[in-house]
Amino acid sequence: MNTNRRQFLRSSSTLLALPWLEELSAAANPAPSRSHEPMLVFNCDFNWARYTKSKEHPEGLQRPATPEDWAQVDAREYFKYHVEFGNNVTYCQAWCSYGFALYPSKLGPTGKGKAATLFPDLYRLSREAGLPVWSYISSSSDFYAAQEHPEWLIPGTIPKSYGHGGFMGPETPYVDVVCRRIEEFLRQWPVDWLLLDWFTYGPLVPNGGPVQPTEFVKKPFHRIIGRPMPEKAEDITMAENLLYKRTVLAEQFRKLHAAVKGASPKTKVIFNVPYHRPAEELWVDHPMLKESDGLFAESSDDVVGWLLDVRRPDQRVMTTVIGRGKGLSRPDTWKKWHDRGCDFFGYAHGTPPGFLPVPEFDEDLTATRKAFQQMNPKL
Secondary structure, eight states: OOOOOHHTHHHHHHHGGOHHHHHHHHHHOOOTTOOOOOOOEEEEEEEEEOOOOEEEEEEEEEEEEEETTTTTTOOHHHHHHHHHTTTTSSSEEEETTTSOBSOSSSSBBBBOGGGGGGHHHHHHHHHHHTOOEEEEEESOHHHHHHHHHHHGTTEEEOOOOTSSSOOBTTTTTTHHHHHHHHHHHHHOOOSSSEEEEEOSSSSSGGGOOOOOGGHHHHHHHHHHSSSOOOOGGGSHHHHHHHHHHHHHHHHHHHHHHHHHHOOOOOOOEEOOOOOOOOOTTTTTOOOHHHHSEEEESSSHHHHHHHHHHOOOOOOEEEEEEEETTTTOOOGGGGHHHHTTTTTEEEEEOOOOTTOBBBBBGGHHHHHHHHHHHHHHHTT
């Protein structure tokens, strides 16, 4: 009797024996010009917990996930769901943006129950199936570290809408904390790609907003600008603001990049930057833009076109087609970006203890699933 792919996937005992999964590894890392074989990376995101609309929460509720939230998530079910969705890559956070690990770390809080080993379990399943693996670490946000070291926070960067501890200054020792986490993680699980999220300076506004005079800014400001740090932000000129932020972000990028390549030379690194428009001054010709292995837009708008225009020949460009609201990510753009050689990212959030997305994502999930299945040559 002929057995199709979906029948195989219904049997967990045969999941890891699928021969077509072994072929996906080569398909998931083609040269950028082979736009018909993009990397397809959708994930049920563990950074946030989402609650569907109700009388108490007519717009729904979203909050940062805690270590307890994913304690019951089964790695095999998570893996199976994403392969059936159309992924040709497995993706899971190493460190969630709230500041806890999904592996047994010595460098901070870890998930509870099954979440304590969720990433290692997924890594094993993926490697046994011949599937490439991506992971994630936030480069500037950590609720738990912010409680222990409020002096590392950039003043005025605690966004009420996100409910997390704020953004850490790239001049602070938090960068070294992230580097140690990168090294600890990659030496045990050398993933194919590592996404470093929220690579930014200050609040999520164009060019990061004005530099805020604070203790950890004094020495680097004097070194970079050549004069003492003013007492008030308004006494720092626009040109000084831009030069200072570009410089400290370049220094942060080089530390993070060196940590990745030092721990796992074959791991490729890509940064999620809060671009607000094409050719934003903070990022034009920035070392992060020029030296990363890939460029990432958490949108499907004109920023993607700009990244395609400025990328090196060997750099990949990834667009996000599901996850961001207000039309910033749109599944219906996939054909345009597929023709231009893009890779595809997307995310949705579930309600603990389950990881499956809430109904508000249904329409975009259906469209994204169809797009992935059309782009994945093995389906």
